[in-house]
Amino acid sequence: xxxxGQESGPRGxxxxxxxxxxxxxxIIGWIIFPKLLYSxxxxxxxxxxxxxxxxVAEGCESCHFFREDGSFSGIPKLxxxxxxxxxxxxxxxxxxxxxxxxxxxxxxxxxLSYSRQPDCVFFSHAAHIKMAELECKIxxxxxxxxxxxxxxxENRLTGYSRDIWGKNIAGIKQNSWDRMKMDDCAxxxxxMGGGRKDACFVCHK
Amino acid sequence: xxxxxxxxKTGKKYGMVIDLDKCTGCGACMVACMxxxxxxxxxxxxNKLDNIMxxxxxxxxxGKPFPDAxxxxxxxxxxxxxxxxGHSPCVSVCPxxxxxxxxxxxxxxxxxxxxxxxxxxxxxxxxxxxYFNWWDPVWPEGMKNYLSPDVSPRMxxxxxxxxxxxxxxxxxxxxxxxxxxxxxxxxxxxxxxTQACPAGAITFGDLDNPKHAVYKLKHDPRAFxxxxxxxxxxxxxxxxxxxxxxxxxxNYQDQEQKAKG
Numbered sequence: 001x002x003x004x005g006q007e008s009g010p011r012g013x014x015x016x017x018x019x020x021x022x023x024x025x026x027i028i029g030w031i032i033f034p035k036l037l038y039s040x041x042x043x044x045x046x047x048x049x050x051x052x053x054x055x056v057a058e059g060c061e062s063c064h065f066f067r068e069d070g071s072f073s074g075i076p077k078l079x080x081x082x083x084x085x086x087x088x089x090x091x092x093x094x095x096x097x098x099x100x101x102x103x104x105x106x107x108x109x110x111x112l113s114y115s116r117q118p119d120c121v122f123f124s125h126a127a128h129i130k131m132a133e134l135e136c137k138i139x140x141x142x143x144x145x146x147x148x149x150x151x152x153x154e155n156r157l158t159g160y161s162r163d164i165w166g167k168n169i170a171g172i173k174q175n176s177w178d179r180m181k182m183d184d185c186a187x188x189x190x191x192m193g194g195g196r197k198d199a200c201f202v203c204h205k
Numbered sequence: 206x207x208x209x210x211x212x213x214k215t216g217k218k219y220g221m222v223i224d225l226d227k228c229t230g231c232g233a234c235m236v237a238c239m240x241x242x243x244x245x246x247x248x249x250x251x252n253k254l255d256n257i258m259x260x261x262x263x264x265x266x267x268g269k270p271f272p273d274a275x276x277x278x279x280x281x282x283x284x285x286x287x288x289x290x291g292h293s294p295c296v297s298v299c300p301x302x303x304x305x306x307x308x309x310x311x312x313x314x315x316x317x318x319x320x321x322x323x324x325x326x327x328x329x330x331x332x333x334x335x336y337f338n339w340w341d342p343v344w345p346e347g348m349k350n351y352l353s354p355d356v357s358p359r360m361x362x363x364x365x366x367x368x369x370x371x372x373x374x375x376x377x378x379x380x381x382x383x384x385x386x387x388x389x390x391x392x393x394x395x396x397x398x399t400q401a402c403p404a405g406a407i408t409f410g411d412l413d414n415p416k417h418a419v420y421k422l423k424h425d426p427r428a429f430x431x432x433x434x435x436x437x438x439x440x441x442x443x444x445x446x447x448x449x450x451x452x453x454x455x456n457y458q459d460q461e462q463k464a465k466g
Binding site: 067119131205 | 302303305307308309310312314316317318319355356357358368371372375376377378379380381382383384385387
């Protein structure tokens with residue numbers, strides 16, 4: 001009886017130590033490391049998408065349009081903004097700041113791009129919007145309904161936006177716009193093409 | 206590969222016809238190619254074993270003394286082979302699937318981020334069209350700003366080669382789609398070397414499309430391809446009047462010449 005009790009004592013401590021170590025590792029790996037990995041940046045201007053979508057005629061494509069050569073304009077340049085905002089249109093302090101700091105001085109706004117892909121990726125907006133007729137939302141989410149610009153999180157090691165890896169550190173996704181990794185592109189492409197393998201060169205450059 | 210036949214009906218087959226009698230060996234194609242594709246270079250490029258040149262002009266000589274001496278310049282891009290059994294020499298050996306044959310365009314791709322630099326493809330390529338990055342690229346000061354954003358620069362340890370300016374195909378496709386049609390016109394997609402050639406020796410287009418200039422040119426009885434006997438089925442054709450060039454381009458040996466008479 002005595003001998004048995006002495007044996008379970010050290011074993012119990014080992015198990016306890018294991019769980020303490022395990023818990024610390026999990027906390028570091030899943031909570032502290034992701035916090036350290038991403039730096040947080042604020043957009044230069046707090047942009048209200050919802051307000052803009054209401055007052056433009058052609059939805060997203062009013063500002064995010066295709067150029068004649070087939071390329072996609074992406075985040076609008078100052079020239080597009082000035083078409084309406086040569087002087088302040090409302091009384092929003094963010095708009096006043098925008099007009100004062102950028103429009104008046106003729107400086108481009110250093111917007112932070114949430115969905116910038118790595119340099120080796122070729123992404124064709126034309127193929128997805130014009131040919132496949134996808135909605136912007138499928139990849140970009142309901143950003144058109146947002147009233148404030150969210151915090152931009154940048155991976156300190158790679159310099160990529162967190163939107164590429166996704167918010168969920170375990171990589172679990174609920175919506176099609178939660179991540180923008182190669183697997184996410186491939187998932188959709190496999191569905192569309194009936195399992196046909198696309199040539200690598202279509203997206204890699 | 207199994208449904209290769211099915212792909213052929215819808216797919217394109219981009220290729221080149223180079224008139225060797227027009228080529229003066231000026232090297233404009235090489236320069237245009239390097240600028241277009243962000244090809245790295247070193248201060249001293251004299252060692253041709255470790256430099257990179259997607260498009261290289263070789264000089265061939267018939268080896269005869271004056272007055273029969275003759276020289277021919279052969280521009281050599283990637284041949285984008287499509288062998289009969291469905292794969293190119295480099296594609297079939299790549300252990301990383303870093304290079305593949307596109308049935309949509311007939312272009313052999315090279316995916317730099319996938320390549321791990323074993324160089325098996327370089328050994329397999331009979332045309333020496335593939336090059337290895339022995340170093341990270343070092344651009345002269347300020348040149349970084351002039352790199353093409355459409356082509357990603359490569360890093361040390363990967364293989365690269367001519368892509369028939371595939372990014373130009375992508376951009377042409379985008380333009381066509383935005384304009385509301387799917388067909389890419391012949392003039393909308395041309396490689397940098399084709400446009401740079403001052404002699405107009407290079408013609409580029411869809412080899413399967415009767416409307417494209419290359420379709421007619423490749424059927425020229427004077428047309429041939431490099432090392433045709435290997436069965437690699439290259440998509441770069443050459444045209445010349447000179448029999449010795451044709452002979453040498455397929456690496457026929459002297460005894461064969463004698464046997465032929």
